[in-house]
Amino acid sequence: MLARVRRAPPRYWLVLVAAVLLIGLPTVVTSFQSSQWNLVLIFTIAIMGLNVLVGYSGQISLGHGAFMALGAYTTAILIARYHVNYLVTIPIAGLVTGAIGFLLGIPALRLSALYLALATFALAVVTPSLIKRPEQLTGGVQGIGLVPQEPPQFAAAAFSTVTGGTQMTSEQWLYYLSLAIAVLLFWVAWNMIRHRPGRAMRAVRDGEVAAAAFGINVAGYKTLAFGMSAFYAGVAGSLYGLATTYVSPDTFPVALSFQLLVGAVLGGLASTVGPLLGGMFVYWLPIVSSQTISDQSWIPEQISSVFVKAGPAVTYGALLILIMIFAPNGVVGLITSGYGALRKRLRGAGERGTGQMPPDPQTG
Amino acid sequence: MPLLEVRELTVRFGGVVALDRVSFDVNSGEVVALIGPNGAGKTTLFNVIARVYRPGAGAVMLDGEPVLKLAPHQVVRRGLARTFQNLALFRSMTCLENVLVGDHINIRSSFLGASAPVPNALKAEAEARNRAVEVLDFVGLAPHAHHPVAALPFGVQKRVELARALVSKPRLVLLDEPAGGISHEEVGDMARLVQRIHSDLGVTVLLVEHNMGFVMGISDRVVVLDFGRKIAEGTPAEVRKNPAVIEAYLGAA
């Protein structure tokens, strides 16, 4: 056991450290900052799903913002119109979105990568206007407002014990709710990837003809990946609605779909902690690019004004190009290869060129 | 009844007639070789049997059941597995994982069961791992189990292909140039391996191969294609003496 712990690859430690930091966070930061990190976690959940789709099954989606919208509206409608308990609405939002993603995946799979990108992009484009239509249900352009969710007894009690009497806010509670769901969904995806279905998806990504030759229903697994990633986006959307206590057609613009995809690529596709980094990028980048860039005196006025005026889109575009050039495996890939190079250096030349294979970066 | 029946198969690619009314049988327990000059249509024939290409005409029966009605992913469930001429390994995976994909149809774990993961799914995975390691051992690759397949030498990758095709315990394997591109020393090992597939595992073999020493040494029967037509069929000795075969090979050389 001890030997196993000692031999554990660094990414396990990374996950552990990340988990401890995430659990402790709300006890040391403000309630407002908790709500910010809650949104980071929510984007992380959406990106975990996107990671299954893009990283492992090798498909693409420019429409995951629309799936988030679907999840958020499912929750908002169930709470506001049907008075369903908000906790119950979360899995329902995931299942509804997952089912719709699965159904959309069936025709989508007949499309090549480029057309799939276009079709999902179209979904992202039409969703805001579609939402406005059934006004009775969705509140039209007005959207739907929700009340903040108060923490349950046990959570409030535990929180005040740990912090020495501080009252738990709604923001802090929702943060923990998102964290618990993120951990659960992370574990599910991790199991899925390492076992039969995940191998099948990766086989489809690596070669469809060979995958089919060994009994893998290529179309079926592609659809399944689509449905699963939509489920994750639906849960993320549901939590997003709860976090912001308000959903409207403008909450889920086309840009969100791009940001999620960029976040997935940026964090590192087919990597374990990549989605968390991606979630941080998706949340912080628009804020940083509109505030910080204009404050930097070293950036020429003309350039910074372009960034501020065009919003985060320009920053995303620029970053995406940089990533493609310098870190095709995302930030995690960059760190892993940097770590590998460092270790080689430290071990000295003795072990170099022994023909030892590196462990598989994806599954080990 | 033959295990595999190929009846009057015809395949055209634009103007090229890749297969022209080809018929032959493979009986259970045989090693049959399919030979012919480059471009004769051998790989095309494999791809038709494995449902990658749809033929213009003809039929393929496996154990008396029509194969051409099956979806590509259903073929292996009928007991027919294959290797690829130009290696089609799953390049992001280890050897073990490649072999596990080869056993996909026998692993009893559902999408939800594997994701949860319920004890039954984990048990099925563990059993599959044991089977995969056994097969890797059979082809002499147990030490490479956890190595990423893409970084291994070509000859080793060829054997991973073999292990992946064998793990599901097929009745018939189609081997497309098992000795193609490997070093001279490895050819003998590969021939012995194919013989053991036949004798130890009891698998019927249909193979394509250019190395005549290899073919003549291990085959019960040889089918010869040239420009998509079957020009000869018989024992290795018969085929070697057949003037049409000599003509085809001399013409091609």
Ligand SMILES: Nc1ncnc2c1ncn2[C@@H]1O[C@H](COP(=O)(O)OP(=O)(O)OP(=O)(O)O)[C@@H](O)[C@H]1O
């Ligand atoms: N997908 C395809 N599209 C068009 N033509 C094809 C295709 N596949 C094969 N052909 C053609 O069909 C003919 C037979 O090819 P095939 O690959 O079956 O030959 P082969 O006997 O396997 O040759 P080799 O010994 O070189 O592997 C060739 O003329 C080839 O160019």
Ligand SMILES: [Mg+2]
């Ligand atoms: Mg060929």
